[in-house]
Amino acid sequence: MKKGDHLFLVDGSGYIFRAYHALPPLTRKSDGLPVGAVAGFCNMLWKLLQNARDTEVGVTPTHFAVIFDHSSKTFRNDLYPEYKANRSEPPEDLVPQFGLIREATRAFDLPCVELQGFEADDLIATYARLASEAGAETTIISSDKDLMQLVTDQVSMYDPMKDREIRIPEVIEKWGVPPEKMIDLQALTGDSVDNVPGVPGIGPKTAAQLLEEYGDLDTxxxxxxEIKQNKRRENLIEHAEKARVSRELVRLRIDAPVEEGVDTFELSPPDGPKLIGFLKAMEFSTLTRRVAEATGADAGEIDATHVEVEAGDEAHGPDMGSDAASGKDATGTASAASSVADGVDTPQKLADALAEAAPAQTIDRTAYVCIRDLDTLREWIADAYEAGLVAFDTETTSLDPMQAELCGFSLASRPGKAAYVPLSHKNGTGDLLGGGLIEGQIPEKEALDAIRGLMADPAVLKIGQNLKYDWLLMYRLGVEIVNCDDTMLISYVLDAGTGSHGTVGHGMDALSERWLGHVPIPYKELTGSGRNQITFDMVDIERATAYAAEDADITLRLWQVLKPRLAARGLVSVYERLERPMIPVIGRMEHRGIEVDRQILSRLSGDFAQTAAAMEDEIYELAGERFTIGSPKQLGDILFGKMGLPGGSKTKTGQWSTSAQVLEDLATAGHPLPRKIVDWRQVTKLKSTYTDALPGYINAETGRVHTSYALASTTTGRLSSSEPNLQNIPVRTAEGRKIRAAFIAPRGRKLISADYSQIELRVLAHVADIPELKKAFADGLDIHAMTASEMFDVPVEGMPPEVRRRAKAINFGIIYGISAFGLANQLGIPREEAGAYIKRYFERFPGIKDYMDNTKAQARATGYVETIFGRRAHYPEIRSSNPQLRAFNERAAINAPIQGSAADIIRRAMARMDAALENAGLGEVQMLLQVHDELVFEAPEEAVEKVIPVICDIMENAALPARALSVPLQVEARAADNWDEAH
Known part of the structure; x- marks a missing residue:
């Protein structure tokens, strides 16, 4: 090299982990091999090289190399055996990618440099020195603070993720000292990531102040x-030798015995065919196309290169430190990663080995840390940045994230290393003005300010359990969580419907017992229950730390076990496209809420009370006596004891059954009293559940109702709503529509209801491939009239309403596996006649019967069925010897691919909606509710005309590009002042 040359040194190991955490998981379609980190690495490296070769962009390198850690014992371990002893193994789906990334570097025709016994940073330091001695300049592609000691007038750093150059002024701005003092600063502060001891109680700010005052570490x-602060003076004297050892640990070697000289790093033009061959082997089609365009190569003429996938042995794991050699993780137990390294060559083997190893890892609650000062919190934040991920959990005073107060939060960046940050714990002696805070807690605002950047950084993965709650709470407090994984949702994708009666738990306690063999501290053990229950802010901080930090620790361990199972089961896309994006989407919807008119509800409540009272008088008259209508026992005695109505059966308690189905059957048979009871129950339920209860759900701060959506509560992928439940308001009755009229738009705005038209029938036509139904939908025909015409040979023109109604009942009934008995009850016809209708339906549409038979056969063979997007709904009891249970599971299995596909489609629409509105300049339009096949929006009046086509377009094309449906989707959208008029 010579003066005027410019050397680029890429911190390859840092690039790997940034690539891994910056992008969603990705698997090679042909065999399920995890390649997400390889893809991210290749894209980042390609972009860097393209910019580097563009003289108009900035610095143009003449020499270029990628430097990796050699995963082996280094000289630092001889100096300090505990060096990096607390480092956990890399994520298991990353292990098989290390070798592939080295192959990728060679495919780019770039030097791939590593040296046994030395870390990548030492090689970078050595090459930077050699380049400087030759008069050349060096740019280190990294943001690692350990490399900042190398910055000089000739050596700079560049953070590609933030597009930021780091020179001497930036180092001083960040750390308060120039680069030449970074070694002494790190010697004082230590490094929890690398287990560099440092001096206890000395954070970066204190270290910078001391070095400014005394000059250097030795002085x-x-x-x-001479230091006046007692604790600081004592720590410096007591731990002086540790500081000196730490200095040698953090000091980078500039004399590593490198074999390749800097002159061999000369940058040459890319070898297009060579790189394309590798990219094709990895199945990276987009990057393949870009490289072909940039290099002028014909990708179609180039074959994929054969690339060996090596096992995850020691040579593949960069910078794992002494824990890789010893096989120990931070808790001192055999780590899951090291136990599965040998012989792991498929995602399934990896997942199985992890699941087998996880219960053997010790969970030590005494090792958890309570963070009570900002310096310590900042160290943990830095640790999270270094790890590229952090498990995060909040502790609050309420289950309602829109009203809860934050008591504290917990962090975990590796198994066994977890901490709790108490913010508002009280000692029980506070007054009405909110005093009584326990001393030694970080003020909430300062703590939130400290973690805001970490939570918003897409380069760091945030891991949670039921993270939507924490997301919404933090969003309400002004902190947005970006790039997150949810162990509950991962479990849901993997195991929805499994377990006895489909009740496998996705909660943390159930998952911990199942996968880790560990029973977490019960919440009630800390807070009590019933009248004596206390809020979490009243829990002793020491006990709160054990509980909260354990939550974060367990969540991280669960993620390490569950996440690889997605690739092993071929369910990565289901999680990434249908579940993961919903956390911020639903969080924002819940935060927005919807306005409700109290006066309308009050008036309706009075009307319902009068209606119910009038019904009660009629009921007493029909019964011939007064009784408690809401009492099942008294009602049963009247219907089956006194009146002797048919079909009565007794429950296990000896009482007559008066379930909704029993009463509906009697009413359908023409008995007036049961009909009147059914109507009375509906009116009183509407009054108690909605008109009386809804005002209590109006948030005092926002003046709006904020329902809560459960993402993992149904087998099919449908969302459910609670507190209050807005998905069960009847829409086919006048009373139910009156309740919807109470949901209003504020002045100057409108509510927009966008509803899929007969989406489940359209999905049925697609999945069962029914030509007649597909043509009817394509032609925009009345599907129920068409079905009636096909079945009963009745012309569509002038068709009697009763005939169409029967066809409609069959159309929708078939989706839910309706029986002749059920259809007979619904239509009020003999069972034989209903059976004949169903038989004729299958004769006219044989594809539907084939679909039903094939679906049942698949469910019996595999235990699950799939939606068109690959979501699995498990029905393990479809092979039950109990005929009723088996029949129930068969009906559910037939319905699940249809209902689940419809649910997936609307999820895909929701995931794209906010960005689509923003891109269309309609950012003020807000998505408020999802009710099965319907989305409700609030929009400025002047935006309605423009936004409706955008909403419809997103919803109608939501299946694309993953699936091209053979039946068009249709959305009906309308704007009005209230929800009823808009529907």
Whole structure:
């Protein structure tokens, strides 16, 4: 090299982990091999090289190399055996990618440099020195603070994720000292990531102040006795030798015995065919196309290169430190990663080995840390940045994230290393003005300010359990969580419907017992229950730390076990496209809420009360006596004891059954009293559940109702709503529509209801491939009239309403596996006649019967069925010897691919909606509710005309590009002042 040359040194190991955490998981379609980190690495490297070769962009390198850690014992371990002893193994789906990334570097025709016994940072330091001695300049592609000691007038750093150059002024701005003092600063502060001891109680700010006052570390340690602060003076004197050892640990070697000289790093033009061959082997089609365009190569003429996938042995794991050699993780137990390294060559083997190893890892609650000062919190935040991920959990005073107060939050960046940050714990002696805070807690605003950047950084993965709650709470407090994984949702994708009666738990306690063999501290053990229950802010901080930090620790361990199972089961896309994006989407919807008119509800409540009272008088008259209508026992005695109505059966308690189905059957048979009871129950339920209860759900701060959506509560992928439940308001009755009229738009705005038209029938036509139904939908025909015409040979023109109604009942009934008995009850016809209708339906549409038979056969063979997007709904009891249970599971299995596909489609629409509105300049339009096949929006009046086509377009094309439906989707959208008029 010579003066005027410019050397680029890429911190390859740092690139790997950034690539891994910056992008969603990706698997090679042909065999399920995890390749997400390889894809991210290749894209980042390609972009860097393209920019580097563009003289108009900035610095143009003449020499270029990628430097990796050699995963082996280094000289630092001889100096300090505990060096990096607390480092956990890399994520298991990353292990098989290390070798592939080295192959990728060679495919780019770039030097791939590593050296046994030395870390990548030492090689970078050595090459930077050699380049400087030759008069050349060096740019280190990294943001690692350990490399900042190398910055000089000739050596700079570049953070590609933030597009930021780091020179001497940036180092001083960040750390308060120039680069030449970074070694001494790190010697004082230590490094929890690398287990560099440092001096306890000395954070970066204190270290910078001391070095400014005393000049350097040696002088500071010699004059430590002069320091006035007792604890600081004592720590510096007591731990002086640790500081000196730490200095040698963090000092980078500039004389590593490198074999390749800097002159061999000369940058040459890319070898298009060579790189394309590798990219084709990895199945990276987009990057393949870009490289072909940039290099002028014909990708179609180039075959994929054969690339060996190596097992995850020691040579593949960069910078794992002494824990890789010893096989120990941070808790001192055999780590899951090291136990599965040998012989792991498929995602399934990896997942199985992890699941087998996880219960053997010790969970030590005494090792958890309570963070009570900002310096310590910042160290943990830095640790999270270094790890590229952090498990996060909040502790609050309420289950309602829109009203809860934050008591504290917990962090975990590796198994066994977890901490709790208490913010508002009280000692029980506070007054009405909110006093009584326990001393030694970080003020909430300062703590939130400290973690805001970490939570918003897409380069760091945030891991949670039921993270939507924490997302919404933090969003309400002004902190947005970006790039997150949810162990509950991962479990849901993997195991929805499994377990006895489909009740496998996705909660943390159930998952911990199942996968880790560990029973977490019960919440009630800390807070009590019933009248004596206390809120979490009243829990002793020491006990709160054990509980909260354990939550974060367990969540991280669960993620390490569950996440690889997605690739092993071929369910990565289901999680990434249908579940993961919903966390911020639903969080924002819940935060927005919807306005409700109290006066309308009050008036309706009065009307319902009068209606119910009038019904009660009629009921007493029909019964011939007064009784408690709401009492099942008294009602049963009247219907079956006194009146002797048919079909009565007794429950296990000896009482007559008066379930909704029993009463509906009697009413359908023409008995007036049961009909009147059914109507009375509906009116009183509407009054108690909605008109009386809804005002209590109006948030005092926002003046709106904020329902809560459950993402993992149904087998089919449908969302459910609670507190209050807005998905069960009847829409086919006048009373139910009156309740919807109470949901209003504020002045100057409108509510927009966008509803899929007969989406489940359209999905049925697609999946069962029914030509007649597909043609009817394509032609925009009345599907029920068409079905009636096909079945009963009745012309569509002038068709009697009763005939169409029967066809409609069959159309929708078939989706839910309706029986002749059920259809007979619904239509009020003999069972034989209903059976004949169903038989004729299958004769006219044989594809539907084939679909039903094939679906049942698949469910019996595999235990699950799939939606068109690959979501699995498990029905393990479809092979039950109990005929009723088996029949129930068969009906559910037939319905699940249809209902689940419809649910997936609307999820895909919701995931795209906010960005689509923003891109169309309609950012003020807000998505408020999802009710099965319907989305409800609030929009400025002047935006309605423009936004409706955008909403319809997103919804109608939501299946694309993953699936091209053979039946068009249709959305009906309308704007009005209230929800009823808009529907």
């Amino acid at each position: 500071l340690l010699e004059r430590a006795g």
